[in-house]
Amino acid sequence: MKLKHRLSLYSIVIFSVIILIASGIIFVSYYKQMENKERQNLANKSVLAAIYYLEQDEVTESEHEKTKNQLLKTISRRNIAVFDSKNQRFTGDMLSDSNITTTFIQRVRNATSAGFSNKDFFYHGLHYLDNQGEFVVITRESKSAFNEQMFSLLKILIIVSLLGLVLIYLFSRYLGNIAYDPVNRIVDQIKTRDRDSFYEPLKEERSYAEIHDLIATYNRFIDRLAQNFQIQKNFIDYVSHELRTPITAILGTLEVTETKDRSPEEYRTVLHNLKQYSLDLNEALDQMMILSGAKKSFDFISTRLDEIVWEVVEHAILYHEAKINVQINVQDVDLMEIQADSKLLELALNNLVGNAIKYSNNRPIQIELFEDNEQLALSIKDEGIGILKEDMEKIKLNFYRGQNSKDYQGKGIGLSMAHIIFSIHKIEMSLEENKPYGTVVILKFPNSNRILI
Known part of the structure; x- marks a missing residue:
C-alpha cells in the first residue's frame, strides 16, 4: 500500500x-x-x-x-x-x-x-x-x-457522520496528491537518471521545506558518492597514464640487458637506470595517491611561505632559465608563517610556475605576495596564451587541457594536482584573465594556523 x-x-x-x-x-x-x-x-x-x-x-x-x-x-x-x-x-x-x-x-x-x-x-x-x-x-x-x-437526531448524526467520512476520505486523497506531488516529481527525476546523468543534482522549486531538505540531503549524498567514484576513476586513470612509461622503461632495460653478457660497468649503468626508473615510479605513485584522494595523512608544520616561493623561483631559473620578478608586499610578517606540508606546497607552486613558463614561451612572470583583508595572498601572472572562457570551469579537472593548448606538450595533471594540494591546505585558488593576454592565478591562504584534514 x-x-x-x-x-x-x-x-x-x-x-x-x-x-x-x-x-x-x-x-x-x-x-x-x-x-x-x-x-x-x-x-x-x-x-x-x-x-x-x-x-x-x-x-x-x-x-x-x-x-x-x-x-x-x-x-x-x-x-x-x-x-x-x-x-x-x-x-x-x-x-x-x-x-x-x-x-x-x-x-x-x-x-x-x-x-x-x-x-x-x-x-x-x-x-x-x-x-x-x-x-x-x-x-x-x-x-x-x-x-x-431522538431517533430522528440519531439518523441525522449517522448520515452526517457517513457524509463526513466520505468527504474526509476524498479530501485526504486530494491533500495526499498535493502533498506527494513533489515526491512523485523527484521519483520521476530519479527514474530518468542513467549512467551519464546519475550524478546530476535533483531540482524542485515548487515544494515545501521538508522536500527541499530531502533534495539537499540527496544531492549531498550523490555528490559524496560521485567523489568516491571519482577517486576510484582517478586512481585507475593515473595508474594507466603515469605508470606505463617507467614500467615500460624498466622492462625494456631488462630485455636489452638479457640479450648478451655485460661487463660490470655496464651492469652498474643498468642498475643506476633501473634505480632512477624506480624513483620515478615511486614519485608517480605518491602523486597518484594525492590526486586520487587515497592519501589522507600529511606532515603539516610551521613553514615560511616566502622561503617556499624562493625555492620554486630558484628551481625555475636553474632548470628553465625563467625570467621571474618577485614582489613581497606584506606588512604583517606573521602572516608569512603558515601550517603546511612544504614539499606538497612546493610541488603545487612548481606546477603553476611551470605552466606559466611553458604556455608563455618563457616570457617574464610576476609573482607577488600581498595582504588582502588581513589575509595572506599570492598571485602568479604570466603573458601566455591564457585560458578560454569556455575552458575556465573545466581546466581544474584531471587530464583536461584547454582548447588552445594543443601546440604544447602536457598531460593535463599539473593544474589539477595543484588544485587538490591547495584544497588539502584549505587554500582558495582562482583563475583570472591577465589583460591584454595571459593568466593570473590568485591564492588566498587561510587565516587559521591550523589545517584540518
Whole structure:
C-alpha cells in the first residue's frame, strides 16, 4: 500500500473515532437535556392537575373552568391519577397502571416530588396538601414523540457522520496528491537518471521545506558518492597514464640487458637506470595517491611561505632559465608563517610556475605576495596564451587541457594536482584573465594556523 493511501486510511480511522465520540456526546447531551425538559413540563402539568382536581371547592367556577381549559391543552385526563393518604385512587381518569406502585407513591410523599420513566412513558408524582387531606398527584406523558425526535437526531448524526467520512476520505486523497506531488516529481527525476546523468543534482522549486531538505540531503549524498567514484576513476586513470612509461622503461632495460653478457660497468649503468626508473615510479605513485584522494595523512608544520616561493623561483631559473620578478608586499610578517606540508606546497607552486613558463614561451612572470583583508595572498601572472572562457570551469579537472593548448606538450595533471594540494591546505585558488593576454592565478591562504584534514 502506498504511503499516501495509508495516510488516507489513517485519517479515516482517526476522524471516524473523533466523529463517533463527538456524535455520542451530542446525542447523550441532547437526550439528557430534552429528558429534563420533558420531566419539568410534566412536573408543571402535575401542579396544574392538582389545582384542577383538588382546589375546585376553593376557587370560583370561572377560575376552575380556566384551569380546566389549560389542563386539557397540555395533558389528557386519562394520564392523571390522584391518590389519597391510603394510596387509594381518589380521582383522575388514568386507568390502572402497573408501573405506579405503592413504593413510588411513598417515595413521592417522602421527597415531595419524584419521577421516573420507562420505554413508553414519563411519570411524575407530586405530594399535595389540601384542606381535604393529603394527596399524591401522578401524571404521565407518552414517550412516542420524544423517541421519534431522538431517533430522528440519531439518523441525522449517522448520515452526517457517513457524509463526513466520505468527504474526509476524498479530501485526504486530494491533500495526499498535493502533498506527494513533489515526491512523485523527484521519483520521476530519479527514474530518468542513467549512467551519464546519475550524478546530476535533483531540482524542485515548487515544494515545501521538508522536500527541499530531502533534495539537499540527496544531492549531498550523490555528490559524496560521485567523489568516491571519482577517486576510484582517478586512481585507475593515473595508474594507466603515469605508470606505463617507467614500467615500460624498466622492462625494456631488462630485455636489452638479457640479450648478451655485460661487463660490470655496464651492469652498474643498468642498475643506476633501473634505480632512477624506480624513483620515478615511486614519485608517480605518491602523486597518484594525492590526486586520487587515497592519501589522507600529511606532515603539516610551521613553514615560511616566502622561503617556499624562493625555492620554486630558484628551481625555475636553474632548470628553465625563467625570467621571474618577485614582489613581497606584506606588512604583517606573521602572516608569512603558515601550517603546511612544504614539499606538497612546493610541488603545487612548481606546477603553476611551470605552466606559466611553458604556455608563455618563457616570457617574464610576476609573482607577488600581498595582504588582502588581513589575509595572506599570492598571485602568479604570466603573458601566455591564457585560458578560454569556455575552458575556465573545466581546466581544474584531471587530464583536461584547454582548447588552445594543443601546440604544447602536457598531460593535463599539473593544474589539477595543484588544485587538490591547495584544497588539502584549505587554500582558495582562482583563475583570472591577465589583460591584454595571459593568466593570473590568485591564492588566498587561510587565516587559521591550523589545517584540518
